[in-house]
Amino acid sequence: AQSVTQLGSHVSVSEGALVLLRCNYSSSVPPYLFWYVQYPNQGLQLLLKYTTGATLVKGINGFEAEFKKSETSFHLTKPSAHMSDAAEYFCAVSETGGFKTIFGAGTRLFVKA
């Protein structure tokens, strides 16, 4: 069985500060890992994904995430937060070559001016 744990339901940062959203997963097989972003009253949008190859993955809007197998983590980072980054972020996992994605509970990011 697979599961995702997002540490911190709410994260608050100042504009221009580093964004770090934490995600740990559990999987008995090599995983695919994803980050999705959800802006208010909108559906989820794929931010980035890790399937195979390079463990540092770059996504849209300046976000990136690093797959660390030894730590079973896939934390999301952005060097400098912008007000427009305020949203809810979901980490997700699936089996390699699998058909089902399991989502975490989400982390709401607040950006202070």
Next chain:
Amino acid sequence: EAGVVQSPRYKIIEKKQPVAFWCNPISGHNTLYWYRQNLGQGPELLIRYENEEAVDDSQLPKDRFSAERLKGVDSTLKIQPAELGDSAVYLCASSQGARTDYGYTFGSGTRLTVV
């Protein structure tokens, strides 16, 4: 390119009443998903379609929920009768292929409130 379109955006109904949600996926996306997102939680899969076939409906409460995807394009999710615990956002998503590495494109969802 139009995204995944869902309607209605909001629905308020009394318990025991029926309700239906509609989804139009991205053109050419053969895989379609219905997810339910409860307040403060991540989406949970209800049903997955490959073309017009429901290939994974193991999480769909079949006593009150039903879904169809006629002609492998649009899909409808129905609840009859609705219960208070069904209040949630119902999200439709589509994908180019069945495997998860394609990623999903989600619609804006239908927020259901059962009173």
